[in-house]
Amino acid sequence: MNRRPSRPKRPGPPKRRTTPRPPVDDPARRAALDTLRAVRAQDAYANLVLPGMLRDRRITGRDAALATELAYGSCRAIGWLDQVLEACSERALSTVDPELLDALRLGAYQLLRTRIPPHAAVASTVDLVRSESGSKLGGFVNAVLRRVSEADEATWVERLAPDAATDPVGHLATATSHPKWIARAFADALGDTGDELAAALRADDRRPAVHLVARPGEISADELAAVTGGDVAPYSPYGVRLEAGAGDPADLEPVAEKFAAVQDEGSQLCALALTRPELETVAAQEERWLDLCAGPGGKAALLGALAAVSGATVDAVEKTPHRAGLVRGAVEGLPVTVHLADGREFGEPGSYDRVLVDAPCTGLGSLRRRPEARWRRQPSDVGGLTKLQRELLMRAVELVRPGGVVAYVVCSPHLAETVGVVGDVVRRTGAKPLPAKEFFPEMPDLGDGDNVQLWPHRHGTDAMFCALLRR
Numbered sequence: 001m002n003r004r005p006s007r008p009k010r011p012g013p014p015k016r017r018t019t020p021r022p023p024v025d026d027p028a029r030r031a032a033l034d035t036l037r038a039v040r041a042q043d044a045y046a047n048l049v050l051p052g053m054l055r056d057r058r059i060t061g062r063d064a065a066l067a068t069e070l071a072y073g074s075c076r077a078i079g080w081l082d083q084v085l086e087a088c089s090e091r092a093l094s095t096v097d098p099e100l101l102d103a104l105r106l107g108a109y110q111l112l113r114t115r116i117p118p119h120a121a122v123a124s125t126v127d128l129v130r131s132e133s134g135s136k137l138g139g140f141v142n143a144v145l146r147r148v149s150e151a152d153e154a155t156w157v158e159r160l161a162p163d164a165a166t167d168p169v170g171h172l173a174t175a176t177s178h179p180k181w182i183a184r185a186f187a188d189a190l191g192d193t194g195d196e197l198a199a200a201l202r203a204d205d206r207r208p209a210v211h212l213v214a215r216p217g218e219i220s221a222d223e224l225a226a227v228t229g230g231d232v233a234p235y236s237p238y239g240v241r242l243e244a245g246a247g248d249p250a251d252l253e254p255v256a257e258k259f260a261a262v263q264d265e266g267s268q269l270c271a272l273a274l275t276r277p278e279l280e281t282v283a284a285q286e287e288r289w290l291d292l293c294a295g296p297g298g299k300a301a302l303l304g305a306l307a308a309v310s311g312a313t314v315d316a317v318e319k320t321p322h323r324a325g326l327v328r329g330a331v332e333g334l335p336v337t338v339h340l341a342d343g344r345e346f347g348e349p350g351s352y353d354r355v356l357v358d359a360p361c362t363g364l365g366s367l368r369r370r371p372e373a374r375w376r377r378q379p380s381d382v383g384g385l386t387k388l389q390r391e392l393l394m395r396a397v398e399l400v401r402p403g404g405v406v407a408y409v410v411c412s413p414h415l416a417e418t419v420g421v422v423g424d425v426v427r428r429t430g431a432k433p434l435p436a437k438e439f440f441p442e443m444p445d446l447g448d449g450d451n452v453q454l455w456p457h458r459h460g461t462d463a464m465f466c467a468l469l470r471r
């Protein structure tokens with residue numbers, strides 16, 4: 001082979017490199033960035049977008065774990081990351097291109113909340129930006145992130161958060177990366193602005209265990225635990241807990257065969273609580289139960305299985321066609337009839353023994369399951385939701401027979417959605433509050449009052465609220 005003779009080397013100092021090194025291809029961080037962008041620009045849910053992206057791009061193992069940590073972590077912390085970035089940018093963040101801002105958030109998250117070495121966090125983010133927008137914007141990102149890296153998260157909290165002594169809720173909201181109105185709602189529900197509030201807010205950043213429900217009459221919790229390698233749940237007689245990140249539960253045989261389903265243990269206990277109080281209705285041949293807000297069908301399926309065992313029947317109402325379809329799928333083979341209808345206009349007054357109102361809500365009780373949710377929800381959502389909740393609960397009280405039972409459930413601890421709605425309906429209808437706690441005998445730490453408020457930091461469940469009323 002002919003080789004060209006190499007040029008003679010010139011003596012003297014090496015020449016400065018004029019072209020920067022090419023950006024490194026980084027599939028994990030690229031997937032995290034694309035997830036952040038989908039969440040911002042398309043109102044996507046991070047926990048739905050990312051798994052599909054990882055599958056399509058064949059990202060597995062450590063890269064998949066890194067993409068997940070960075071995408072979900074950045075989504076949870078968006079408001080806080082923006083506060084720090086604002087302090088480090090010479091331009092107002094509102095004038096920064098949104099796509100670039102997503103990259104800055106990803107870089108800042110790595111600097112503040114991971115053990116990734118600062119130079120790697122900065123360089124990898126600059127590379128992502130350079131690969132799509134060139135060196136000039138890469139330089140801007142480099143400058144901002146270098147300023148972020150000058151202090152650790154605790155120091156940034158000290159600098160930017162309100163004073164803990166004069167504004168404890170504002171301080172904890174910043175320190176745990178929650179909007180203040182949500183921290184305030186938790187504080188009001190807990191009656192605490194100190195350690196317990198901090199624990200409740202911090203629990204939203206922990207990855208929840210997967211809870212399974214063993215369908216009564218098909219499989220016991222012991223059997224389900226043995227088959228899935230999980231642990232029998234501490235509270236629900238039908239519950240099994242799997243380790244967080246134990247793989248896709250849909251792949252488990254009992255789930256595929258519909259002997260079991262994914263369902264938070266708190267949800268299981270709320271559905272069960274509807275079936276537990278003695279009825280004071282005139283005896284009928286068989287009990288008629290109603291699930292007034294059934295989609296996607298988790299509680300309807302558990303109620304259906306309990307009804308099958310006890311000889312009752314269930315009507316399940318859902319307003320949205322797609323979700324009514326999901327209910328049909330969930331209750332196949334059970335004594336449940338699905339109705340596509342508005343619960344506020346459904347049914348004949350006085351025709352049910354037990355009615356569940358698992359009402360649409362802010363979902364502040366399951367923020368740990370949806371990384372971006374805390375920043376998407378707005379305080380202005382609460383008014384419209386409480387109006388709908390009140391109307392649905394009023395209708396439920398009409399639909400139940402005298403002496404029958406209504407369970408009102410929301411996945412939120414916000415007092416306006418919980419005791420606010422229940423108190424209002426009790427005043428207007430004369431329905432009698434039952435001591436709901438007595439019907440959660442398995443559950444410790446339920447605090448004062450009749451109603452049940454569960455919490456992730458106390459019970460490992462979503463923050464479900466349940467009130468029981470007798471007509």
Ligand SMILES: C[S@@+](CC[C@H](N)C(=O)[O-])C[C@H]1O[C@@H](n2cnc3c(N)ncnc32)[C@H](O)[C@@H]1O
Nearest residue numbers: 293294295296297298299319342343358359360
């Ligand atoms: C919190 S979810 C219910 C969850 C369900 N019970 C489960 O365990 O799977 C509330 C449901 O109520 C439905 N919904 C909203 N407004 C409604 C209405 N006016 N009548 C009936 N369903 C309604 C929503 O579409 C949503 O599917």
